[in-house]
Amino acid sequence: MANIPMxxxxxxxxxxxFAGIYGFITRRNLLAMLISVELILNATxxxxxxxxxxxxxxxxxxxxxxxxxIAISAAxxxxxxxxxxxxxxxxxxxxxxxxxxxxxLK
Amino acid sequence: MFNSCYTALVPLLPLFSFILLIAFGLRLPGKWAGxxxxxxxxxxxxxxxxxxxxxxxLPLDADGTxxxxxxxxWEWLRFTPLLAIRLGIYVDxxxxxxxxxxxxxxxxxxxxxxxxxxxxxxxxxxFAFLGLFSFSMLGLVVAPNIFQTYIFWExxxxxxxxxxxxxxxxxxxxxxxxxxxxxxxxxxxxFLIGILILSYFxxxxxxxxxxxxxxxxxxxxGALFAPxxxxxxxxxxxxxxAMLLIFMGCAGKSALFPLHIWLPDAMEGPTPVSALxxxxxxxxxxxxxxxxLFPVYAxxxxxxxxxxxxxxxxxxxxxxxxxxxxxxxxxxxxxxTISQIGFMMVALGVSGYGxxxxxxxxxxxxxxxxxxxxxxxxxLCAGAIIHTVHSNExxxxxxxxxxxxxxxxxFLVGCLAIAGIPPFSGFFSKDxxxxxxxxxxxxxxxxxxxxxxxxxxxxxxxxxxxxxGPYSGDTAAAQAEHAEAGHHTPHEAPAVMTAPLVFLAVxxxxxxxxxxxxxxxxxxxxxxxxxxxxxxxxxxxxxxxGIGIALYAYGRGPRPAFQRMADQPNAFLRAAxxxxxxxxxxxxITHRIxxxxxxxxxxxxxxxxxxxxxxxSGKLTEKIARKIRIIxxxxxxxxxxxxxxGVLCLIGLVLYL
Numbered sequence: 001m002a003n004i005p006m007x008x009x010x011x012x013x014x015x016x017x018f019a020g021i022y023g024f025i026t027r028r029n030l031l032a033m034l035i036s037v038e039l040i041l042n043a044t045x046x047x048x049x050x051x052x053x054x055x056x057x058x059x060x061x062x063x064x065x066x067x068x069x070i071a072i073s074a075a076x077x078x079x080x081x082x083x084x085x086x087x088x089x090x091x092x093x094x095x096x097x098x099x100x101x102x103x104x105l106k
Numbered sequence: 107m108f109n110s111c112y113t114a115l116v117p118l119l120p121l122f123s124f125i126l127l128i129a130f131g132l133r134l135p136g137k138w139a140g141x142x143x144x145x146x147x148x149x150x151x152x153x154x155x156x157x158x159x160x161x162x163x164l165p166l167d168a169d170g171t172x173x174x175x176x177x178x179x180w181e182w183l184r185f186t187p188l189l190a191i192r193l194g195i196y197v198d199x200x201x202x203x204x205x206x207x208x209x210x211x212x213x214x215x216x217x218x219x220x221x222x223x224x225x226x227x228x229x230x231x232x233f234a235f236l237g238l239f240s241f242s243m244l245g246l247v248v249a250p251n252i253f254q255t256y257i258f259w260e261x262x263x264x265x266x267x268x269x270x271x272x273x274x275x276x277x278x279x280x281x282x283x284x285x286x287x288x289x290x291x292x293x294x295x296x297f298l299i300g301i302l303i304l305s306y307f308x309x310x311x312x313x314x315x316x317x318x319x320x321x322x323x324x325x326x327x328g329a330l331f332a333p334x335x336x337x338x339x340x341x342x343x344x345x346x347x348a349m350l351l352i353f354m355g356c357a358g359k360s361a362l363f364p365l366h367i368w369l370p371d372a373m374e375g376p377t378p379v380s381a382l383x384x385x386x387x388x389x390x391x392x393x394x395x396x397x398x399l400f401p402v403y404a405x406x407x408x409x410x411x412x413x414x415x416x417x418x419x420x421x422x423x424x425x426x427x428x429x430x431x432x433x434x435x436x437x438x439x440x441x442x443t444i445s446q447i448g449f450m451m452v453a454l455g456v457s458g459y460g461x462x463x464x465x466x467x468x469x470x471x472x473x474x475x476x477x478x479x480x481x482x483x484x485x486l487c488a489g490a491i492i493h494t495v496h497s498n499e500x501x502x503x504x505x506x507x508x509x510x511x512x513x514x515x516x517f518l519v520g521c522l523a524i525a526g527i528p529p530f531s532g533f534f535s536k537d538x539x540x541x542x543x544x545x546x547x548x549x550x551x552x553x554x555x556x557x558x559x560x561x562x563x564x565x566x567x568x569x570x571x572x573x574x575g576p577y578s579g580d581t582a583a584a585q586a587e588h589a590e591a592g593h594h595t596p597h598e599a600p601a602v603m604t605a606p607l608v609f610l611a612v613x614x615x616x617x618x619x620x621x622x623x624x625x626x627x628x629x630x631x632x633x634x635x636x637x638x639x640x641x642x643x644x645x646x647x648x649x650x651x652g653i654g655i656a657l658y659a660y661g662r663g664p665r666p667a668f669q670r671m672a673d674q675p676n677a678f679l680r681a682a683x684x685x686x687x688x689x690x691x692x693x694x695i696t697h698r699i700x701x702x703x704x705x706x707x708x709x710x711x712x713x714x715x716x717x718x719x720x721x722x723s724g725k726l727t728e729k730i731a732r733k734i735r736i737i738x739x740x741x742x743x744x745x746x747x748x749x750x751x752g753v754l755c756l757i758g759l760v761l762y763l
Contacts, residue, residue, distance in 0.1 A: 025747050033743075100740050 009050040017043035030084045030094040034077065041073045112153045113177050113195055116205060117244040119150040120212075124237035131230025137220060139230035143237055144216040150240070151209035158202040162625060171630035174198035174314060176250055189309060196250035196313065199626045200397060203471065204247035207478045208387050210613075212240045214606035215382040218486050221603040222378055222493060232272060232376065239265035243387050247394060251311035252301050255395065259297070259359065262388045263290050269383060270375040282371035289368040293358020300351030307334035307344055313398060320401035321629070331406055349403060349410045353396065360392025360447045363421035367689055369444055373436040373498075377489030380436060385443050385485050386478035393450045393474055400467055400628055404459040415455025415546070419553060422448025424686065426560040430567065431675075431682045434498045435488050438568050439481070442524065445561060446477050452554060453539040456546035457628065464628030465545070465635050469538025472622040476531035479617060480523035483610035487517040490599040490607065491572060500568075504663065505577035509596035514573050516607040521569045523614040525562035525649045531618035533646070534637070540645050541638040551641070555648050562652030567660050575663030 016039050023036030045066040052062025088094050091101075123146040131139045167173050179194035216236060223232055242261035249255040264287075271283030305311050308319075308330050319330040334345035342350075356362075361369035372384050383389070396403060396414065403411045422445045429441035450470045457466025490513045495502050507514040523530035526537070536558060544551030577596075598604065624632045659668045675683060684690070737748075 021746075021750060025743050025750070096742055099742075102740070 006050060006054045009046060013043040013046040013050070016040075016046065028095050028097060030087070030096055031081075033096060034080050034084070037080075038073060038077065041069060045069050113157050113197070116150050116154045116157060116209065117195075117241050117248070119146045119153075120237040120240035120244065122146060122237075124234050124241060127230050127234035127237060131234055134230060137224065137229070139233045140216070140220045140223070143233035144213070144220065146237070147209065147213045147216045147240060150244075151213045154205040154209040154244075157197065158206050161197050161199070161202045166632075170632070172199055176314075179250065189305070189311075191253045191311060192251060193254050194250045195248045197248060199630070200394070200471065201247045203475060203626060204394060205244060207475055208240065208243050208247070211382055211386040211478055211482045212236070212243075214482065214486070214610055215378045218381075218489070218603050218606040219376075219378045221600045222489055223376065226376075228272065232269075235265055235268045235272070236379075236382070239269065239383060239388070243391070246391060249313070251313060252304070252316075252399075253311045255398075256294075256298065256301060259355070259391065260294065262383075262391065263287060263294070263359075266290075266372070266383050266388055269379040270372045272376055272379065273374070276374065278371075279374040282368075282374040286368035286372050289365055290358045293355050293365050296351040297355020297358075300348045300353075300355065303344055303348035303351065304334070307331075307337065307348070317399065317401040320405045335406070343407075345402075346407045346410055349399070349407045350413070352399065353410065353414055356392030356395050357417065358392075360389050360451065361421075361444045362392070362417055362448065362451060363424055364688060366421060366425065366444050367685075367692055370437050370440045370685070373434070373440050377436065377485060377492060380440070381482040381485030381489065384440065385481040389443060389447055390450065390474050390478070393447060393454065393470060396451065396454050397467065397471055400454065400457075401459065403454075404457065404464075404467075404628065411455050411457075413455075415452055415550070418448045418451030418455055419550065420448075421445070422452060422557050423553065423560075426557050426564065428682050428685050429564040430560065431672075431679055433500045435491070435500060435503075435568060435572065436485075436498050438564060439484055439488060442484075442561065442565065443481060445557065446473070446481065446524070449536065449539050449554070449557075450474050450477070452550070453542050456542050456550060460627075460629035460631070461633060463545075464633070465538060465623075466542030467628035468623050468626055468633070468635060469535060469542055471626050472620075473532075473535035473539055475620075475622070476523065476535045476614070476617050479610050480520045480530075480532060480614040483516060483607060483614055484520040484524070486603070486607055486610065487513050487520060490603055493599060493603075494596045500571040502578050503572045504575040505573070506596055507573040508577075510598045512598055512604045513607060516604075516611040517569060517573065519611040519614050521565045524565050525653060526558055526645055527562075527649060527653075528642075528646065529615070529618060531614050531616070533642075534618035535622075537637060537642045537645060538635060541641045544638075544641060555641075555645055558645050559648035559652040562649035563656050566653045566656035570656060570660035571664075574661055 020036045020039030020041075020043060023039065024033050027033050027036060048062045048066040048069065052059065052066075056062070084094055087099065091099070123143045127134075127139050127143060134142070161175065162172075164172065164175075175197045177195040177197055179192050182191050182193045184190040216233070219232065219236070223229055226232065239262060242258050242265055246255060246258035246262060249258060267283045267287040270286050271279050273279045301311075304316070308316060310316060310330075315330070331345060334348065335343045337344040339347055354365075358365045369384060369389065373380055375384070403414070425441045425444035425448060429438050429445060432438045432441060450473050453466040453470035453473065455466075457464055457470065459467075490510065491503065491506060492498055494510065495506070497503075519530065523532040526533045528534075540551060540554055540558065543554040599607075621634065623635045627633045659665050664672065671679060681687065
C-alpha cells in the first residue's frame with residue numbers, strides 16, 4: 001500500500017471531482033445533481049485523507065476532517081432530499097431547468 | 107458683589123419659558139401658557155433690575171470709570187491657541203441699561219398680550235416665541251465678544267421672523283416675514299464679513315480687547331490695529347471696510363435707509379410684537395452694536411462714523427416725510443420708529459469721544475432708553491385701538507377719546523414724549539441729540555430740528571385722526587356694516603391691557619429726569635450734560651409749530667384743504683405715499699433683474715445641463731442593467747458553469763502569470 005504513490009490518489013480524486021462537476025452542470029434531474037455533489041465531496045474527502053497520510057503521517061487532523069465532511073454531507077443530503085421531495089409534491093417534476101416559476105425573464 | 111446665579115437667570119428664564127411652552131403649550135388649559143411666560147419674564151425682569159442695581163452701585167475705579175464685569179465665561183470653540191470663541195455674560199453700563207429696557211418692555215408686552223391675544227389660535231406658540239425673543243435679545247446685549255453678538259443677532263432675526271409670520275394663514279404676513287428675514291440676512295452677510303475682517307486682522311473677537319486697544323491707540327492699540335490700518339482695499343483701510351460692513355449689519359437690523367423696507371411690512375405681526383421687537387428692542391440692536399464698538403468707530407475710523415451720521419440723517423428725514431402721509435396707524439408708527447432710530451444713529455455719528463464731545467453718545471443711548479418706553483406705549487395703545495375698531499386704517503377711527511379715555515391719555519403722553527415737549531422723557535433725550543448735531547455742524551442741527559418738527563406733526567396728525575373729529579362708526583351705513591360683522595361700539599380695553607399702558611406712560615413721564623450721563627458715557631467717566639437752553643427752546647418751538655399745524659388741520663376731522671390734498675395728491679405726496687418707490691425699486695431689481703434675468707438662465711442651466719447629467723447617468727445605468735440582467739437567468743446549472751469557468755480563469759491567471 002505504501003508503494004502506491006501519492007499522485008495516483010490525487011488523479012483519482014481529480015477525476016472524481018470533475019466527473020461530479022460535469023454531472024452537476026449537465027444532468028437535468030435534481031437527484032442526479034445531488035449525486036454529483038456527493039462525488040465532489042468524496043473527491044475532497046480523499047484529498048483530506050491522502051494529504052494527511054503522505055504529508056503529516058504523525059497527525060490525524062485530515063482523517064478527522066474527512067469524517068466531519070462525510071457527516072456534514074450526509075446532513076446536507078437529507079435536507080436536499082427533503083427540498084426535492086417538496087418540489088416534486090408541488091410541481092410534479094424535479095427538472096432543474098424548469099424550476100423558473102419566480103423568474104420573469106422566461 | 108455679583109452672584110452669577112441670578113444674573114444667569116435673566117436670559118435663561120425666558121429660554122426656559124420658550125422650551126416649556128413649545129413642548130407643553132398645547133396641553134396647557136386656558137391662559138396658563140401666558141401666565142407662565144409672564145411670571146418667568148417677571149422674575150427675569152426683577153433679576154435684571156437687581157443686576158443693574160448691583161452693577162451701578164459698584165465702587166468706581168481709580169480713574170473714575172466703572173469697571174465692566176464678566177460674570178460668566180465659557181469657552182465654546184477654540185480655533186487656534188489665540189483665537190477662541192467664548193460665550194458669557196458681560197455686564198457693563200451699556201448692557202445693564204439694555205437689560206432693564208428689554209425686560210421691562212418684554213414684561214409689559216407679556217402682560218398686555220394676555221388680554222390682546224386672548225382666544226387667538228396659537229396662544230401658547232405666541233408666548234413661546236416671545237420667550238425665545240427675550241432670551242435672544244438679552245443674550246445679544248451681554249455678549250462679551252462679537253461672535254456671540256452675531257449668534258444672538260441671528261436668533262433675534264429668527265424670532266422676529268416667527269412672530270411677524272405669526273398669522274401664517276395670511277399671505278401678507280407670510281411675505282412680510284420672509285421679506286424681513288431676507289433683508290436682514292442680506293445685511294448680516296455684510297456684518298459677518300466685517301466680523302471676519304476685523305478678527306482676521308486683530309486676532310480677537312473680544313469687545314473688551316478691541317475697545318480697550320482703540321482707547322489706547324498710542325500704546326497697545328497701535329499694535330493691535332496696525333495691520334488692519336495698513337492693509338487697504340479700494341482706497342480704504344481694512345479696518346474701515348470692517349467697520350463699514352459691521353455698520354451694514356446694523357443698518358439692516360435697525361432699518362436704516364436703504365435697508366429699511368422690511369420694517370413697515372413687519373407690522374403684519376401681532377401689535378404687541380411690533381411694540382416689543384419692531385419698536386423698542388430688536389430694531390435698536392444696530393444702535394447698540396455701534397455704541398458697543400464706539401471707541402473703534404470714534405477713535406480709529408472717524409470717517410466711517412461720519413458716513414453713519416449722513417445715512418442716519420437721511421433715513422430720519424425720509425421716514426418722517428413718509429410717515430406724514432400714511433393712513434395705516436401701525437405704518438405711521440413704523441416709519442416714526444425708523445425716523446427715531448435715525449435720530450439715535452445720527453447722535454452716535456456726530457459724537458466725538460470722551461467728555462463734552464461724547465455728548466452725542468450719551469444722548470443716543472438716552473434716546474434709545476426713553477424711546478423704547480414711549481414707542482412701546484404708542485404701539486400698545488395702537489393695539490388697544492385696533493382691538494376695538496377692528497381696522498388699522500385711520501378712516502375707520504376718529505373721536506375715540508369718548509370711548510377709550512385711558513388709552514387716549516396714554517397715547518397723548520406717548521405723542522408728547524416723542525414730539526419732545528417738556529417734561530416728557532423724549533424732550534430730554536432729543537435735546538441732547540440736537541445739541542450734539544449743532545455741535546457737529548449747524549446744518550445738521552437745523553435738519554434734525556426740522557425733522558423733530560415733522561415728528562411732532564405726524565404724531566399729532568395720527569393722534570387727531572384717531573381720537574378727535576367725528577367717529578366714522580357713527581354714520582348709519584358704518585353702523586349697519588359693524589353690526590353685520592358682529593362688531594360693537596368701541597370700548598376701553600380690559601384692565602390687563604390698560605395697566606401696562608399706564609405703567610409705560612408713567613415711565614415716559616419720569617425717565618427723562620434720570621441723570622443719564624452719570625451712568626453711561628462714551629469713555630465711561632460720569633459726565634453731567636446740562637440742558638442746552640437755546641437748543642431746547644428752538645426744538646420745543648418747532649415741535650409746537652408742528653403740533654399746531656396738525657391740530658389746525660385735523661383737530662375736528664381733516665379740514666377740506668388737507669382732505670383735498672389727500673384725495674388728489676400732487677406728485678410729491680403721491681411719491682411719499684408710495685414710500686418714494688423704494689419698494690418698487692427693490693421689486694424691479696429682484697423680479698426683473700435677478701428672477702427674470704439671472705435666475706431664469708440659471709434655472710435653464712440647472713434643468714437641462716445639471717439635471718441632464720444626473721438623469722442621463724441614471725438612464726445609462728438602467729440600460730446597462732437591462733442588458734446584464736439577462737445573465738441572471740435563474741438557471742442553477744448556468745450559474746455553476748459560469749462559476750467553474752471563473753475559477754478556471756483565476757487558476758489560469760495564478761499559474762501562468
